[in-house]
Each structure stands twice: as structure tokens, then as C-alpha cells.
Amino acid sequence: MTEAPPKIRLKNLHKRFGDKVVLNGLNLDVQEGESVVIMGGSGSGKSVSLKCLLGLLTPDGGDIQIDGKSIIGISEDDRDEINKKFGMLFQHAALFDSMTVLNNVTFGLTRGKGMSAEEAETIAYSKLEQVGLDESFAHRMPAELSGGQRKRVGLARAVALEPEIILFDEPTTGLDPVMGDIINELIVECTRDLGATTLTITHDMASSRIIADRIAMLHQGKIIWVGPRDKVDTSGDPRVDQFINGRTEGPIKMELRRL
Numbered sequence: 001m002t003e004a005p006p007k008i009r010l011k012n013l014h015k016r017f018g019d020k021v022v023l024n025g026l027n028l029d030v031q032e033g034e035s036v037v038i039m040g041g042s043g044s045g046k047s048v049s050l051k052c053l054l055g056l057l058t059p060d061g062g063d064i065q066i067d068g069k070s071i072i073g074i075s076e077d078d079r080d081e082i083n084k085k086f087g088m089l090f091q092h093a094a095l096f097d098s099m100t101v102l103n104n105v106t107f108g109l110t111r112g113k114g115m116s117a118e119e120a121e122t123i124a125y126s127k128l129e130q131v132g133l134d135e136s137f138a139h140r141m142p143a144e145l146s147g148g149q150r151k152r153v154g155l156a157r158a159v160a161l162e163p164e165i166i167l168f169d170e171p172t173t174g175l176d177p178v179m180g181d182i183i184n185e186l187i188v189e190c191t192r193d194l195g196a197t198t199l200t201i202t203h204d205m206a207s208s209r210i211i212a213d214r215i216a217m218l219h220q221g222k223i224i225w226v227g228p229r230d231k232v233d234t235s236g237d238p239r240v241d242q243f244i245n246g247r248t249e250g251p252i253k254m255e256l257r258r259l
Contacts, residue, residue, distance in 0.1 A: 005068030007032040007165065007197040008053070014061035014221075015048055022048045023059065024221030035191065035198040037208040037229075040218035041243065041252070046201035049218070050167055053199075054086065055079050066165075084112070087163035087196070089154045089187075091170040095142040101128070102138040105157045112161065127156040130193075131186050148179035152186065159190045166191055168200035172207045184210040205244050208232075217243065219252070 006029040015023040022045045030036045040046050051057040053064060055071070064071050071082050095104050102124055109120035128137060131152040142150060151171065158166055171187060172180035184207050191198050200211060208215050209229055216226040217240045225237045232244055242250030 009065040012062040037200045037212035085164040087158035087166040089158045
């Protein structure tokens with residue numbers, strides 16, 4: 001029996017901007033139904049890797065595969081088909097400020113899937129309820145929401161399309177610890193119910209320990225360690241150890257001093 005290819009494969013990815021090398025041979029596989037977290041400090045290449053995966057940036061070298069098929073250099077129509085597999089929760093939710101909460105959640109259903117407004121609204125109310133927002137929130141504007149509520153609406157919008165793959169960009173940034181835990185638990189619940197494959201980028205270790213099956217450490221443009229979340233404390237890599245414990249002294253600081 002032939003083993004299924006990874007749902008996502010990032011293979012020897014390189015990306016630079018002028019003299020600045022951002023990705024320097026990144027390799028990572030994410031299996032179907034798996035939740036993988038890429039952790040790393042600011043400027044380590046986390047966001048660039050997601051943008052390459054979404055087709056917003058083209059890597060200078062390497063390959064990206066979805067279900068075993070390369071998506072580098074594909075046509076615009078093929079890219080649109082690939083993007084239908086993705087849902088996305090952006091760092092600051094990225095809601096449409098001029099639209100109500102309900103219209104934000106139904107946007108992809110009506111514009112992307114051509115669903116009727118009535119059918120889309122039924123799904124939207126269900127997803128809002130799933131993330132803990134009752135009908136009273138449906139007709140509010142994003143400006144009327146707290147940071148945590150905006151994240152919930154963003155999550156409802158991301159899962160409404162029932163995507164095969166969900167990407168999370170710093171899902172707990174700007175939230176207090178209690179609300180951060182609530183969002184983490186909602187992410188686990190919603191993605192489990194969908195059976196989706198998830199890839200998250202974050203520097204929040206508390207979040208990583210909740211939502212990840214595996215954690216990958218990105219440093220200087222490449223993955224330096226990857227393993228089950230319960231093994232991260234015993235990785236054996238001093239850079240991983242320094243990062244997860246938030247120590248100011250260690251090999252990462254020494255490398256920064258040499259730059």
C-alpha cells in the first residue's frame with residue numbers, strides 16, 4: 001500500500017529580500033489531520049513561510065507541495081483552486097471594517113462558493129455559536145468588538161468554508177492570558193470537528209503547548225528542531241531551550257551580537 005504524501009510539504013525553501021536572507025533551506029512536512037506549530041522569534045521567517053504557502057510570495061528556490069503536487073509556478077486558475085483548500089485566521093483577525101459580523105462570516109460562502117444568502121447565514125449563525133458568540137453579535141460592526149471577540153469572528157469565518165487546511169498567524173497576539181486560552185481551546189475544538197490540517201506560526205509557547213501535535217523551531221531561516229509537543233522541553237538543542245524558557249542569555253543572543 002502506497003503511503004499518502006504529506007498534506008503540506010515545504011522543501012528546501014529559500015527566500016531573500018536584497019541582502020537579507022529570510023528562508024535558508026526550510027524543510028517541513030505536515031501530515032493530513034495534524035496540527036503543527038512553527039515557533040520562532042521576530043524576523044525568523046515565520047510569516048514569510050506562510051506567505052509563500054499562500055502564493056503571496058514566490059520562493060527563490062525549493063518547492064511547496066499540497067497533497068503531493070507542486071504549487072510553485074502554477075496558473076492563476078490552479079492557484080485559485082488550491083486556495084479553496086485553505087482557511088486563514090489572521091494575526092489581527094483582518095475583518096472587513098465596513099461589514100457586519102454576519103457579512104464577514106458569510107463573505108466567503110456567498111462570494112467564493114456562490115451560496116444563497118439564506119443558506120450562508122444559517123451556516124454563519126452556527127459557526128458564531130460554535131465560537132461562543134450569540135445572535136446579538138451578528139449585526140455588530142467590527143469596531144464594536146473587543147480583541148477577543150474579533151478573533152472569535154475571524155475563527156468563525158475561517159472554519160465556515162470547512163477548509164481542508166487552516167493557517168493561524170499569531171492567533172493569541174494582543175490577548176490577555178485568559179482570552180488567549182479560550183481562543184486556543186476554540187481552535188482545537190473547531191479544527192478537530194472539521195478534521196482539518198492546521199499550520200500555526202507563533203512565538204507564544206503557552207499556545208503551542210495547547211494546539212500543537214508537533215512543534216517546529218524556525219531559526220535563521222531553517223527548521224532546527226521538530227518533534228512532539230511533549231518533547232520540546234527535552235529537545236537537546238540549546239537554542240530551543242533558550243527560546244521556550246525566554247532566557248536572555250544563550251546561543252541566540254550570542255548570534256545576534258555577531259550580526
